[in-house]
Amino acid sequence: MIPTKRNFVFDFDSTLTRVEALDVLAEITLVNNPQKAEIIQEIVDITNLGIDGEISFTESLDRRIKLLNAKKSDLSLLIDELRKKVSTSIERNKEFFENYSEDIYVISCGFKEFIDDIVKDYNIPSERVYANTFEFDEDDRIIGFDADNVLSTHNGKIKCLKDLNLEGEVQVIGDGYSDYVTKEAGVADRFFAYTENVVRDRTIENADHIAPNFDEFLYVNKLPRNISYPKNRIKMLLLENVHPDAFAKLSKDGFTVETVSTSLSEDELIEKLKGVHVLGIRSKTQVTRKVIGSAKKLMAVGAFCIGTKQIDLDAAKENGVIVFNAPYSNTRSVVELAIGEIIMLMRSVFQRSTELHNGLWNKTAQGAKEVRGKKLGIVGYGNIGKQLSVLAEALGMKVYYYDVEDKLALGNAVRVEKLSELLSMADVITLHIDDNQANENFIGDDEFALMKEGAYLINLSRGFVVDMKALKKALEVGRLAGAAVDVYPKEPKANGDYYTELRGLPNVILTPHVGGSTEEAQKDIADFVPGKIMAYINSGNTVDAVNFPNIRLPRQVNAHRFLHIHKNVPGIMASINKVLAEFELNITGQYLSTDAKVGYVITDIDKEYNKKVIKALKKIEGTIKFRVLY
């Protein structure tokens, strides 16, 4: 069967380039005009009215040219600017324009005087550029356009395509009204809404296919391309109100991102993860073995927080799902809250405040102490514990700490060998141990019994670390003078009603797991975690992965990259290299990292390769996941 010939008809403004050329020309010609901003806005508005079909194109062109007040010499500046503004994904797929030059046309309501120069760099000759031409006066001022050109008239592209009478399938790629009407008029077979630079609802509604970038267009048409799998096809789901910067960053990189404000139950998550490649969560969402096992497309999980125990890290590893987190991002926020709470508890501030809210003036020094000179007992001398140690000393507290690991003291802090020793000496005990399940009920009746009469407890680590019934009892009998609790054994999926047995107890500060919830921390996390995710998805880097061998890979230019995740069993590397040799691939780099369970091998090869190698590599026994980049 002879394949049908395909003709690719490109719009110019906001499709081949990221901008509307006449808007850029206006920036040039109006540079010293005091009314520049107003005139440019008027030009933009008129452009949009024309693109959306609200006014006739002829009228829009006429009005804009008058406002532009341009000269012939301005055009060379415009061309320089436009050269810098070719659409990003068009630029990276320049090869397509070289290889399919014969089948490519530009039909634009813009002007040949600048389009020709730009598209010439993309191998499109002037005879395949259909566009308007300017009219100049004797002083080389642009005074109008050739009104006989069909492209200066309403629905000009339809007429132009009709006159061209192209043989074979006609595909139109554009961003506005004048492009999509060609399909409706029957002169184009398929219309691709090109949304890389501008998204117009009407254009999308009238499209056969939406192309957020040129990779997608090439992918749909099964044409050679620079990126094997268009990024917009990679779906990301961000739960639990992850900071909007994460959405912005990932979307800007071209991924399709959906956000949900709450966490999801296991069943909801299983359903929602169908077709999702990357999941973003915070501390609430439980990513169980069942969830990971059913999420066939899942490649990575980003914990937009510190803790990762909510994720079954082993199951993730066994399924080739890489997990990243933000290990220090909210440390300072937790420390500051701890400091504030130490002071608030020792001054009974919440109690005094509640009384006054209820109309009672109770000025008293009873139960109010300075923190200076008091003994702070830090349990868990990790990132948070250590920072707290320094700040507490600055307040004049005497710091003691207990940790299961050997941790060197900062400042004048003193390490204590036994938890019991710490509990019996400290005026305030603050918990900063990690979210290991072995720490369940770490502090219960026995530990409260060891604590000093009238001491305070702060828990900003994990809810299950403290036996809540025992804490309630210790507070009710006055063994403890107060407590601050931020984390609970069972926390709700979303904001709303909640009950804790500590409710109503005096001098007890209750906060809804907000230790790390500051604007600064959430913003930092939204910067850090997407960076790690993008480094993995875009180039295979696993630096800082929580559950996976870490590899930092060099950038690859003009090569393909195969990512192969496999069970760490003998003989896999030999099998991989045997397949690569059978297909006579020229390996330009190979990187391997393993741990006890999995191996991760990255192979960079020369650009051209036989696609059958992919199937062969996937078939190797022990393969967990395989992916091609570029």
Ligand SMILES: NC(=O)c1ccc[n+]([C@@H]2O[C@H](COP(=O)([O-])OP(=O)(O)OC[C@H]3O[C@@H](n4cnc5c(N)ncnc54)[C@H](O)[C@@H]3O)[C@@H](O)[C@H]2O)c1
């Ligand atoms: N409330 C919040 O919003 C919030 C925010 C961030 C972190 N956290 C939680 O705070 C805790 C500490 O975070 P981090 O970043 O400092 O963690 P980290 O891993 O740096 O430090 C934890 C320390 O606890 C020690 N440890 C673990 N089990 C222990 C035990 N049984 N006895 C004594 N020491 C023990 C570890 O050796 C380690 O030094 C974690 O549970 C984390 O999830 C809560």
Ligand SMILES: O=C(O)[C@H](O)COP(=O)(O)O
């Ligand atoms: O693990 C963490 O970083 C803290 O518990 C904060 O979790 P969050 O992002 O759900 O507030």
